[in-house]
Amino acid sequence: MLPLEIPEVVIDRLPIYARALALLEKQGREVVNSQELGERLSVTPAQIRKDLSYFGRFGKQGRGYNVSRLLQELHQILGLTREWPMVLVGVGQLGRAIAAYDGFVPQGFRIVEAFDADPKIIGAKLNGLEVKPVDALPEVLRRHRAALAIVAVPAAVAQEVIDMLVESGVRAILNYAPIAPHVPPHVRIKDIDPVLALQSMTFYIKSAADAAK
Amino acid sequence: MLPLEIPEVVIDRLPIYARALALLEKQGREVVNSQELGERLSVTPAQIRKDLSYFGRFGKQGRGYNVSRLLQELHQILGLTREWPMVLVGVGQLGRAIAAYDGFVPQGFRIVEAFDADPKIIGAKLNGLEVKPVDALPEVLRRHRAALAIVAVPAAVAQEVIDMLVESGVRAILNYAPIAPHVPPHVRIKDIDPVLALQSMTFYIKSAADAAK
Numbered sequence: 001m002l003p004l005e006i007p008e009v010v011i012d013r014l015p016i017y018a019r020a021l022a023l024l025e026k027q028g029r030e031v032v033n034s035q036e037l038g039e040r041l042s043v044t045p046a047q048i049r050k051d052l053s054y055f056g057r058f059g060k061q062g063r064g065y066n067v068s069r070l071l072q073e074l075h076q077i078l079g080l081t082r083e084w085p086m087v088l089v090g091v092g093q094l095g096r097a098i099a100a101y102d103g104f105v106p107q108g109f110r111i112v113e114a115f116d117a118d119p120k121i122i123g124a125k126l127n128g129l130e131v132k133p134v135d136a137l138p139e140v141l142r143r144h145r146a147a148l149a150i151v152a153v154p155a156a157v158a159q160e161v162i163d164m165l166v167e168s169g170v171r172a173i174l175n176y177a178p179i180a181p182h183v184p185p186h187v188r189i190k191d192i193d194p195v196l197a198l199q200s201m202t203f204y205i206k207s208a209a210d211a212a213k
Numbered sequence: 214m215l216p217l218e219i220p221e222v223v224i225d226r227l228p229i230y231a232r233a234l235a236l237l238e239k240q241g242r243e244v245v246n247s248q249e250l251g252e253r254l255s256v257t258p259a260q261i262r263k264d265l266s267y268f269g270r271f272g273k274q275g276r277g278y279n280v281s282r283l284l285q286e287l288h289q290i291l292g293l294t295r296e297w298p299m300v301l302v303g304v305g306q307l308g309r310a311i312a313a314y315d316g317f318v319p320q321g322f323r324i325v326e327a328f329d330a331d332p333k334i335i336g337a338k339l340n341g342l343e344v345k346p347v348d349a350l351p352e353v354l355r356r357h358r359a360a361l362a363i364v365a366v367p368a369a370v371a372q373e374v375i376d377m378l379v380e381s382g383v384r385a386i387l388n389y390a391p392i393a394p395h396v397p398p399h400v401r402i403k404d405i406d407p408v409l410a411l412q413s414m415t416f417y418i419k420s421a422a423d424a425a426k
Contacts, residue, residue: 008413011413011417012413014412015408015412018412019393019409020393040393041393077416078413078415078419079415079416079418079420080412080415084411084415086411093309093310096306096310097306097307097309097310098407100307101307101407103407103408104408107408107411107412109411148414148415148418150407171418172411172414172415174407174410174411174414180229180233180236188414188417188418190411190413192405192407194311194316194387195320195322196229196232197403197405198317198361199231199291199293199320200221200224201361201385201387201401201403202292202293202385203290203291204385205360205361205384205385205401206291206292207292208384208399
């Protein structure tokens with residue numbers, strides 16, 4: 001089956017299922033049904049069953065899913081059975097907070113190179129890495145072959161940095177700059193955008209206030 | 214029409230449309246059709262038309278949308294014609310990076326109070342705000358009535374902080390802690406989770422590599 005046939009929203013939900021299953025596994029649970037999984041994640045059981053059905057048959061009707069087996073399958077599907085080296089571009093306040101984030105390494109994501117354009121930052125140490133000049137990025141990536149990059153540069157230079165990463169062979173970008181970036185179809189990009197998240201929540205507060213009028 | 218009838222994915226796309234329209238307006242554009250808007254955002258024109266149709270009739274068949282008018286309507290729908298005060302809980306490295314983020318204020322989101330549990334941080338200044346003890350949160354929120362909160366505390370205490378915010382009347386939470394938080398149905402929550410974003414992108418890299426085998 002071609003991955004392109006699977007809606008992106010389905011792929012986006014798989015890591016959420018995997019996280020819930022990892023928690024259940026840690027709690028010693030062997031089996032879970034879509035009902036309980038759905039309640040934990042505010043997703044309907046039907047949605048979970050439909051999402052998983054894209055990837056084959058998991059679990060038996062009325063018997064639920066084997067927690068460890070489904071978790072392992074999801075890791076396999078998502079490519080999470082290996083470590084993913086990442087490069088970080090932008091070592092300002094945000095970049096340093098990202099580098100300090102302790103959620104990446106346990107999940108197999110490791111920042112292996114860091115870049116900045118500021119001469120005051122270049123050469124500094126970040127988690128044991130020496131920050132390199134952003135101009136050196138193409139050459140460093142030729143040696144490293146990191147497929148993932150994190151962009152934490154100012155908005156004004158973000159597209160330029162993204163273009164450079166794409167030309168250097170990066171395949172997926174986590175973008176923190178508040179822009180609507182362009183990438184070619186073979187490159188994935190996800191924007192971490194707190195404002196967009198806030199702007200969709202205000203809708204609900206406003207609507208509740210309107211309804212109460 | 215009840216807001217609950219509108220799928221959340223539709224609401225989530227409206228701020229993205231608004232951002233693209235604001236850019237077009239800045240460029241002096243008066244009219245845009247769903248085709249061009251779709252190309253800019255990698256959304257199908259049919260999707261855009263369907264999403265907007267939940268909120269009434271915008272634009273004329275074959276003539277496109279009036280950029281300024283549609284932008285204004287979207288701001289109205291999303292509740293973005295006013296300023297939204299926010300409280301920030303957690304003033305560690307991540308919290309400071311969030312407070313330094315210059316994308317909030319231009320969009321009408323302003324951090325008006327900051328809290329931490331660390332005696333070394335309490336009393337410090339953050340963008341002109343004095344960081345208050347997290348214990349003072351319920352009392353401060355009784356006076357402030359901020360409907361929005363940002364949570365940037367360690368995972369271990371995040372649910373506790375979220376419960377405190379909910380009890381203090383907060384209606385929407387932007388959560389940076391790597392947990393799967395629980396909130397009652399009347400409270401909105403969005404998780405900023407870089408790992409989940411990465412984990413869904415690795416799927417595509419892996420699939421492309423598998424296909425090339």
